[in-house]
Amino acid sequence: MYDHREIARAMDLFHFEEHSPGMIFWHPMGWRLYRVIEDYMRGVYESYGFLEVRSPIALSRALWEKSGHWEKFREGIFVVGSLDKDKEDLTPDYALKPMSCPAHVGIYKSARRSYREMPIRLMEFGMVHRNEPSGTLSGCMRLRQFVQDDVHIFCQEADIQNEIRNFLNMVSEVYKAFGYEKFSIKISLRPEKRLGSDALWDKAEGALRDACEALKYAYELLPGEGAFYGPKIEVSLEDHLGRSWQCGTIQVDFNLPQIFDLAFVNSEGIFEQPVMLHQAVLGSIERWIGILLESHGALPLWLAPVQVAVAPISDKSAQWALYVASKLRRNGVRVELAKRDATISKKIRELFERKIPLIAVVGEQEAAKGTVNLRRLGVSGQQEIELLDLEQELRNLVSH
Numbered sequence: 001m002y003d004h005r006e007i008a009r010a011m012d013l014f015h016f017e018e019h020s021p022g023m024i025f026w027h028p029m030g031w032r033l034y035r036v037i038e039d040y041m042r043g044v045y046e047s048y049g050f051l052e053v054r055s056p057i058a059l060s061r062a063l064w065e066k067s068g069h070w071e072k073f074r075e076g077i078f079v080v081g082s083l084d085k086d087k088e089d090l091t092p093d094y095a096l097k098p099m100s101c102p103a104h105v106g107i108y109k110s111a112r113r114s115y116r117e118m119p120i121r122l123m124e125f126g127m128v129h130r131n132e133p134s135g136t137l138s139g140c141m142r143l144r145q146f147v148q149d150d151v152h153i154f155c156q157e158a159d160i161q162n163e164i165r166n167f168l169n170m171v172s173e174v175y176k177a178f179g180y181e182k183f184s185i186k187i188s189l190r191p192e193k194r195l196g197s198d199a200l201w202d203k204a205e206g207a208l209r210d211a212c213e214a215l216k217y218a219y220e221l222l223p224g225e226g227a228f229y230g231p232k233i234e235v236s237l238e239d240h241l242g243r244s245w246q247c248g249t250i251q252v253d254f255n256l257p258q259i260f261d262l263a264f265v266n267s268e269g270i271f272e273q274p275v276m277l278h279q280a281v282l283g284s285i286e287r288w289i290g291i292l293l294e295s296h297g298a299l300p301l302w303l304a305p306v307q308v309a310v311a312p313i314s315d316k317s318a319q320w321a322l323y324v325a326s327k328l329r330r331n332g333v334r335v336e337l338a339k340r341d342a343t344i345s346k347k348i349r350e351l352f353e354r355k356i357p358l359i360a361v362v363g364e365q366e367a368a369k370g371t372v373n374l375r376r377l378g379v380s381g382q383q384e385i386e387l388l389d390l391e392q393e394l395r396n397l398v399s400h
Contacts, residue, residue: 067259308394
């Protein structure tokens, strides 16, 4: 079973409905998985000096026109407006944001900036909406509503190389944590229709190439595939069918800072224009989850919504099962107590069908000895282990 929608159904993670095409209905276990990923990424970003922000979901049409997104992406923008009573029509005054760039520009412009606080690294788990054609929607892989780890860095030109290196190091660290040792890098170069001068594009494209070469990453050049405001590095993963999915990206942008008249006071007391870097390590978190499910089938222990299911054989071992579950929970383990009235073999089968990594079976014998009978997903056999030893093993495995 490779389709992430089928795996999600077996694990009871989420579902889709015709009433909200291209949008996900998260179930409790799916939302738990989502939050585990979000919390992990929050920690990574904090360790690299990013500050988390939150911006409005709708911004004025005038702002999108100024940024150039309205002209470039109008077909893919969901509009929000007021009803004209005379014409009985909607005036598109606002747009649901398809990305967070102009919002983060607003946060930057809210205060006078100095070179002493540069680079300013803003990160948001930003909910975005894109009006994708209905025929292109495909589970988690292509949605109309999704969340990005949406990052914008405002820095001096001298900082560009270091920020790109930080991005590539983050990609390597994060992807490895999720079980991906390999990824491909492409550099998308200037499109025919673009903002800014060739000199600025030369500078931006050179910075991306230099950073990849300095870290010895092979890359492929994609002429004409850059964003309209700047070139970008695209990081892609390959799925089990050989399809390539673009996930991470970093874009060097000299143009939006010029359009929005961004400035900081440099060391000589003179106003200077910053460079803006657009970045995402995972890209769409929903797509990332879809790729994870199809790549792994069963999630690694540290990601699993339920890491351990405690299954009592009968009512006579229920108290010991309750104690084991509460003890593991206090250690930060995500535990489910399988109290359903069923034979132990049926409980085990159903729990493994839900891809739960560990099942701790407890009966009267285990209760008397202070042990559990441990079963591991995908591994034949069982292991009797003392509760203290299980706690120690899990401490080393459940966190990342």
